[in-house]
Amino acid sequence: MRGLDPPPEQVVITSRDYDEYLAALGLDEPALLRARVLDCPGGASDFARTVRERGGRAVSADPLYAGTPDEVAAAVGAALERGLGRAVAALRRGGAGWSAGLPEYVERRRRSALRFLADYARDRAAGGSDYVAAALPALPFPDGAFDLAVVPNLLFAYADLFDLDWHAAAVRELVRVAAEVRVHPLTGVDGLPYPRLGELRRALAATGVGTTVRAGTLVCRVRRSAPGPSTTAAPPRSGATGGGAGR
Ligand SMILES: C[S@@+](CC[C@H](N)C(=O)[O-])C[C@H]1O[C@@H](n2cnc3c(N)ncnc32)[C@H](O)[C@@H]1O
Numbered sequence: 001m002r003g004l005d006p007p008p009e010q011v012v013i014t015s016r017d018y019d020e021y022l023a024a025l026g027l028d029e030p031a032l033l034r035a036r037v038l039d040c041p042g043g044a045s046d047f048a049r050t051v052r053e054r055g056g057r058a059v060s061a062d063p064l065y066a067g068t069p070d071e072v073a074a075a076v077g078a079a080l081e082r083g084l085g086r087a088v089a090a091l092r093r094g095g096a097g098w099s100a101g102l103p104e105y106v107e108r109r110r111r112s113a114l115r116f117l118a119d120y121a122r123d124r125a126a127g128g129s130d131y132v133a134a135a136l137p138a139l140p141f142p143d144g145a146f147d148l149a150v151v152p153n154l155l156f157a158y159a160d161l162f163d164l165d166w167h168a169a170a171v172r173e174l175v176r177v178a179a180e181v182r183v184h185p186l187t188g189v190d191g192l193p194y195p196r197l198g199e200l201r202r203a204l205a206a207t208g209v210g211t212t213v214r215a216g217t218l219v220c221r222v223r224r225s226a227p228g229p230s231t232t233a234a235p236p237r238s239g240a241t242g243g244g245a246g247r
Helices: 018-025 029-034 047-053 069-092 096-125 164-177 197-206
Strands: 036-039 057-061 146-152 178-184 209-214 217-222
Touching: 018 047, 018 146, 018 178, 036 047, 047 057, 047 096, 069 096, 146 164, 164 178, 164 197, 164 209, 164 217, 197 209, 197 217
Parallel strands: 036 057, 036 146, 146 178
Antiparallel strands: 178 217, 209 217
């Protein structure tokens, strides 16, 4: 993963937990557990581990996973410290809403990261492939390998690092490997809406990728009838995760 532009280190590593993923991405658990799921970027989240623990199938992808368990633990530990620092600074700036929730927020992220780190070490020791070192916009998976790709907190969050072409290439790559792609949030780290969303959606539509916005999440699929970037991408499977399955 060396030599990537921009370097992945410029992107914060976070550890949102399984319940946060479900709520943010509007996922219905029974449908989720039937699907083949890609979490990209997985970061230090326990989402995929929890999917597997509950009987589902999930793989995480992130450039972070090029590291050994010790290297990843050090990077995640440092990121958690910085994240706590930012939360405390927000509290000091007068974010009264934080005061009640801050200890719980910190504890949830810490628990999620610890579960991830234990699972990452287990996977590496077993020579497994639950955590794949990969960086958008190029993923090492065959066309249609997944029913659902969840993309939390990377696209749109770093508009200063990743330009419009990068975003379009990333979504095209994600719909190549997954029948349905859900990207959340549609805002930057400053909380402001991604300013080029309309332009991006038009560019994707022009290459056969249909998008809809549902409750702050961008849902993307290759259109069946239109010529897409990859003609071999699996068609969306009704009922796997989309349509009426979201909550
Ligand atoms: C804010 S974290 C999100 C982690 C997790 N999804 C969550 O919501 O807590 C962003 C992650 O993106 C990863 N990343 C950076 N560049 C990337 C790229 N080009 N492709 C995929 N992931 C990347 C970072 O290593 C980091 O773990």
